[in-house]
Every structure is written in C-alpha cells, then in structure tokens.
Amino acid sequence: MPSRRALIRRPSPRVADGLVTHVERRTVDPRVALAQWRAYGEALRAHGWETVEAEPADDCPDGVFIEDTVVMFRNVALIARSGAETRRRETAGVEEAVARLGCSVNWVWEPGTLDGGDVLKIGDTVYVGRGGRTNAAGVRQLRAAFEPLGARVVAVPVSRVLHLKSAVTALPDGTVIGYEPLVEQPSLFPRFLPVPEEAGAHVVLLGGARLLMAASAPKTAELFTDLGYEPVLVDIGEFEKLEGCVTCLSVRLRDLHT
Ligand SMILES: NC(=O)NCCC[C@H](N)C(=O)O
Secondary structure: OEOOEEEEOOOOOOHHHOOOOOOOOOOOOHHHHHHHHHHHHHHHHHOOOEEEEOOOOOOOOOOOOHHHHEEEEOOEEEEOEOOOHHHHHHHHHHHHHHHHOOOEEEEOOOOOOEOHHHEEEEOOEEEEEEOOOOOHHHHHHHHHHHHHHOOEEEEEEOOOOOOHHHHEEEOOOOOEEEOHHHOOOHHHOOOEEEOOOHHHHOOEEEEOOEEEEEOOOHHHHHHHHHOOOEEEEEOOHHHHOOOOOHHHHOEEEOOOEO
C-alpha cells in the first residue's frame, strides 16, 4: 500500500530566533508555536496521515520547517543543502528518519544549495525555484537526481519571496495557485489560478478534496469551497511570522510502499 506518512519535527525552544528575510521581525511565543505545531499534527492525523517525528533539533531555530531539509521523489530522498548556512545542521536527524523509513538517500553537495521549499511537485513535473536559497548547481543536482527516475524538472526564477512554494502551490487537479503580486511568471505554469491572499497560495493536499491551509486566508478558503474543495484550516500564525507556511511544517511521503 502507498504510504500516508508525514515527517514532522517539533519546534525548537529557540524558534523565536528563526530567520526572517522578506518580512520584519515580530516576536514569536515558543509556547504558542508549540501548541500550533501540535494542532497541525492533529489535523494531519485526523485526515488519515500517520505522523513520524524526526529527532528534535533544539539548537536549530528553524528546524520545525522540515520541508526545507529533504525533497522526495518516488522512494528517493534528496537531502537538501540550505542556501542559509545556519540551517545546514538540520539535515542529520532527517536523513536518519528517511533512511529508517526505507528511502534511498541522495545528497545535494557543495557548491549546490537547495531548500525543499523551492520544490513543487505536480505529478512527474518538478518545479524548482532558483532564488535566494537554491542556486544553479542545486538545480542541476536536482535534475541529476530525479530525471533518471522519470521527473521533468522545470526551473522557475524566484526573487519576491523566500521560496517557490511561498509563492505557489497546486490544487489536486494540478492547477497552480498563487497570489499574483508575488508570482514572477505565472505563464510558466500550464494552468494558473490567482488567489486573493498571500497565505491562500499555500495548500497541503490531504487526500480527496481536502486542502490543509492557513486560517489567515479566509477569502481563499471560500473560493476553494466554491470550487468544490474542502479546506481544513489551521492557525500557524507564529510560523507565519518567520515566513513559514502550511507546506513547510511537514514532508509527506506519498510514494513509499509499506
Ligand atoms: N518552506 C518554507 O516555506 N520554509 C520556511 C522557512 C522559514 C525560515 N524562517 C527560513 O527563513 O528559512
């Protein structure tokens, strides 16, 4: 059976020191962050996902944003090498977790940099954002790792936001959604639907018509409901202060057979 597992990592007690690049720093309450993270995990479990916790990385303020540390394609886990040097220590526990789950493990090497938040998979198409965190060598290494497995890798310039997936994600039918002022070239995507809020650009596909999304995007949730989807809203306000979104708090392992 294909797996319905999601890798997560609890927030560090130092989460308030997480990086900010495109937003002004605001105070983050570690206790509220932990409560929001727990509720996020609950939402995944309530919709049929088994959550697997990677070893906590308490010395890494941004460790909770586990999506950035690894990119999955089929059973292959590509361990990322963040464009933010201070985030590189986050990968050790994740590497161990994916290996234990039976993934084949591959790595991005120097001089390559790549953050998982820059990688959006839609079927066999893998969009990769070339921006502040992912460089050209990282893009080349992603191609080398996944194209032999059948992926078609499409590079997309990203400069207005932290990661490609800060700007766009996709609905279950493959329609790319994004908040237009932050998307450089919507025409790169075969079908693009603008959404009315920045946080509305981020969905995690829970299965069927269910979309996990941030409570801070109520108008977009209404739009999706009107299109026949079922939004499941979670409050991730403390993580949004650190430029996080719903996608970055988990890595879904969809193609592992158990
Ligand atoms: N994939 C993501 O959207 N990750 C968010 C990372 C936020 C973190 N504060 C960072 O700047 O790296």
